[in-house]
Amino acid sequence: MEVCGGQTHTIVKYGIDHLLPGEVELVHGPGCPVCVTSLEMIDKAHAIARCPDVIFCSFGDMLRVPGSEFDLLVLKSRGADVRVVYSPMDCLKIARANPGKKVVFFAIGFETTAPGNAMAVWQAHRQGIKNFSVLVSHVLVPPAMEAILQSPLNRVQGFLGPGHVCTVMGYHEYEPIAERYHVPIVVTGFEPMDLLEGVLMTLRQLEAGTAVVENQYPRVVKREGNQAAQDLVKKVFETCDRKWRGIGSIPRSGYRLREEFYEHDAERLFEVDKIDTQEPSVCISGLVLQGVKKPHDCPAFGKQCTPQHPLGATMVSAEGACAAYYAYGRHLEAGKKALQPV
Amino acid sequence: MCLAIPGKLVEISENAEGVRMGKANFGGIVKQVCLEYTPEVNMGDYVLVHVGFALSKVDEEEAVRTYKLLEAMEQLSELDDPEAEEPVAKDSPTRPPP
Ligand code: SF4
Numbered sequence: 516m517e518v519c520g521g522q523t524h525t526i527v528k529y530g531i532d533h534l535l536p537g538e539v540e541l542v543h544g545p546g547c548p549v550c551v552t553s554l555e556m557i558d559k560a561h562a563i564a565r566c567p568d569v570i571f572c573s574f575g576d577m578l579r580v581p582g583s584e585f586d587l588l589v590l591k592s593r594g595a596d597v598r599v600v601y602s603p604m605d606c607l608k609i610a611r612a613n614p615g616k617k618v619v620f621f622a623i624g625f626e627t628t629a630p631g632n633a634m635a636v637w638q639a640h641r642q643g644i645k646n647f648s649v650l651v652s653h654v655l656v657p658p659a660m661e662a663i664l665q666s667p668l669n670r671v672q673g674f675l676g677p678g679h680v681c682t683v684m685g686y687h688e689y690e691p692i693a694e695r696y697h698v699p700i701v702v703t704g705f706e707p708m709d710l711l712e713g714v715l716m717t718l719r720q721l722e723a724g725t726a727v728v729e730n731q732y733p734r735v736v737k738r739e740g741n742q743a744a745q746d747l748v749k750k751v752f753e754t755c756d757r758k759w760r761g762i763g764s765i766p767r768s769g770y771r772l773r774e775e776f777y778e779h780d781a782e783r784l785f786e787v788d789k790i791d792t793q794e795p796s797v798c799i800s801g802l803v804l805q806g807v808k809k810p811h812d813c814p815a816f817g818k819q820c821t822p823q824h825p826l827g828a829t830m831v832s833a834e835g836a837c838a839a840y841y842a843y844g845r846h847l848e849a850g851k852k853a854l855q856p857v
Numbered sequence: 858m859c860l861a862i863p864g865k866l867v868e869i870s871e872n873a874e875g876v877r878m879g880k881a882n883f884g885g886i887v888k889q890v891c892l893e894y895t896p897e898v899n900m901g902d903y904v905l906v907h908v909g910f911a912l913s914k915v916d917e918e919e920a921v922r923t924y925k926l927l928e929a930m931e932q933l934s935e936l937d938d939p940e941a942e943e944p945v946a947k948d949s950p951t952r953p954p955p
Binding site for chain 2: 574601602603604605624627628630631634638642679682683733734735736737741743744747
């Protein structure tokens with residue numbers, strides 16, 4: 516299993532899964548933060564974006580994620596002030612330029628994005644920018660890997676570890692997982708050759724019967740990660756239980772703001788607590804995210820569910836497995852196979 | 858959205874709020890990057906950037922190794938013919954001994 520959505524995208528784009536011998540199957544993991552952000556959180560974001568005097572800022576890929584009723588783009592077309600930012604630091608500029616408004620940033624992402632969001636909160640705190648807050652929905656990779664390995668449905672025998680998450684966090688956290696579940700983990704990059712080499716290193720371990728953490732991506736990843744980034748993340752965030760879209764709650768799998776930064780916590784400022792949500796029943800994105808099913812196992816894939824009309828989150832983000840399969844024509848292939856006489 | 862891309866540092870400065878910033882060139886597009894997490898980098902270094910933050914310096918030697926792998930693979934694909942398929946898979950490039 517490749518953990519990261521960026522890796523899924525490269526694999527499907529270059530057809531790496533098709534190039535490998537039949538005995539090697541790649542299943543796609545939960546590593547697309549857009550996909551796993553819970554429906555409740557998206558509905559909360561929408562509730563906040565609708566409030567008067569709010570400028571709601573987000574990374575571009577969150578705009579089309581369907582909530583229970585609509586997406587952020589629809590809200591924008593109805594007059595809400597929704598803005599796309601490249602970096603969370605852009606929000607500080609917007610907050611300074613609009614002192615009469617409340618600027619809220621939708622802080623989603625894995626450990627890769629946490630240092631950026633932590634820095635924005637830290638600088639707002641330090642510079643006294645009171646009209647900036649974040650709606651935090653951070654998720655963490657190692658607890659999700661453990662949840663997958665503990666599931667009775669688990670089929671994963673080896674992991675391509677998330678190269679950019681490990682750039683920040685290092686990979687010592689993965690060593691106990693490899694040992695406890697006897698599963699090789701190879702920290703892998705994002706170029707096609709990185710993925711091929713990652714697969715090769717994983718296969719060599721499986722053949723040798725070893726289960727350790729190896730680093731395919733040493734041009735970027737060091738075992739200890741980026742200490743300065745980890746320090747600020749720890750200063751601003753603390754771990755909490757987190758609900759994953761399609762998977763459910765995983766203990767200690769998220770970050771929330773620490774007590775002392777509560778004045779920048781949008782969830783508290785806007786009191787958007789009680790939100791009930793329901794997923795469309797046909798969508799099996801939860802099983803796709805855990806590597807149990809592939810997108811083409813879903814009856815809606817490429818039919819009722821397309822990137823233009825996504826039913827589930829794995830179809831919305833380009834890094835979601837369903838969207839990647841669709842973008843590179845796998846829905847056409849599935850049709851062709853069905854037509855072939857057996 | 859977890860993708861981070863390497864860019865070449867073309868400017869290093871400190872902004873009005875005392876935050877270490879810089880500019881990185883991504884194949885012709887120049888963008889602002891925050892350098893607070895990479896105090897060790899210098900002008901001309903390649904950094905891996907995600908949501909406007911440099912997260913790591915890209916190790917040149919290791920990058921060269923990876924590009925050599927790519928080259929090796931391309932050479933292999935040139936040699937590719939149906940009969941060569943088996944040995945090509947077996948001789949896939951390996952990590953040089955440490
Ligand atoms: S194709 Fe659509 S409905 Fe089916 S699992 Fe993927 S996102 Fe859900």
